[in-house]
Amino acid sequence: MPTQIFDSPGALFACVGQEVAVSDWFAVDQQCIDQFAEVTQDRQWIHVDPERAGAGPFGATVAHGFLTLSLIPHFFEQALQVNGVRMALNYGLNRVRFPSAVPVGSRLRARIKLLTVAPGEDGAYQLTWDVVVERQGSDKPACVAETLARFYV
Numbered sequence: 001m002p003t004q005i006f007d008s009p010g011a012l013f014a015c016v017g018q019e020v021a022v023s024d025w026f027a028v029d030q031q032c033i034d035q036f037a038e039v040t041q042d043r044q045w046i047h048v049d050p051e052r053a054g055a056g057p058f059g060a061t062v063a064h065g066f067l068t069l070s071l072i073p074h075f076f077e078q079a080l081q082v083n084g085v086r087m088a089l090n091y092g093l094n095r096v097r098f099p100s101a102v103p104v105g106s107r108l109r110a111r112i113k114l115l116t117v118a119p120g121e122d123g124a125y126q127l128t129w130d131v132v133v134e135r136q137g138s139d140k141p142a143c144v145a146e147t148l149a150r151f152y153v
Contacts, residue, residue, distance in 0.1 A: 008084040009125045009151045012117045020114050021079035025107040025136060026071060028063050033104060036067040050104075063102040068143045072131055075110035084153055091126065091148035100140035107136040115146070125151045 004021040006012055012020075030050065037043045045052045046062055053061040073090065082088075102108065115128040126148065133143035 004080040006080070006082045009082055009117070009153060012082065012114060012125070012127065015114045016117055018114060019111055021112045023075040023079035023110045023112070025109045026074065028067070028102055028104065028106050028108060030061060030104050033061060033063050033067065036064055036070070040064070040066065042066075058101050058103050061104045063104070063106070065098040065143065068098065068102055068108065068133055069096060069145060071108065071133070072110065072143075072145060072147060075131070075133070076112065079110065079112060082151060085151045087152040089150045089152070091150045094128070094146040094148065096143065096145045098143050100135065100138055100142055102135055102142045106142075108133050108142055109136070110134070120150065123153050125153070127151065 003023070006015075033047050037048050042064055046056055046058070047053075047064055048061065050061050053059075111132045111134065113130040113132075115130050116126075118126045120126045127150075129147045129149065131143075131145045131147055132141045133145075135142045
């Protein structure tokens with residue numbers, strides 16, 4: 001169940017500049033990392049070879065940065081709901097950074113802040129979100145992204 005529910009996209013205008021939701025934790029296990037490696041064809045040893053990665057800089061395999069980034073839609077779906085939207089589209093990213101690694105077994109969650117809402121073409125709203133993906137027990141985020149979405153009503 002989403003932690004934050006909005007009656008309509010218009011209700012988001014009052015939340016510009018505010019953190020609107022925090023997701024639940026998501027566990028990143030080796031199976032998740034391996035499946036992502038297969039889908040993306042990125043099978044670098046730091047991700048998929050536990051023995052070799054154990055002797056590497058992080059002491060274990062680590063999730064791909066793009067795996068962490070790709071979890072953002074899950075965090076949104078899990079953390080907030082906007083009623084009256086017939087379709088939501090990922091419109092892109094303004095910036096993305098991966099300040100720290102995500103070792104296998106980590107738990108991640110997202111803090112979602114609404115930066116802008118603007119009425120757009122065809123009855124759409126364009127939204128800019130600041131998403132900070134936290135790793136439990138770490139002082140540094142795993143990912144910081146400014147994402148763009150379009151909500152069609």
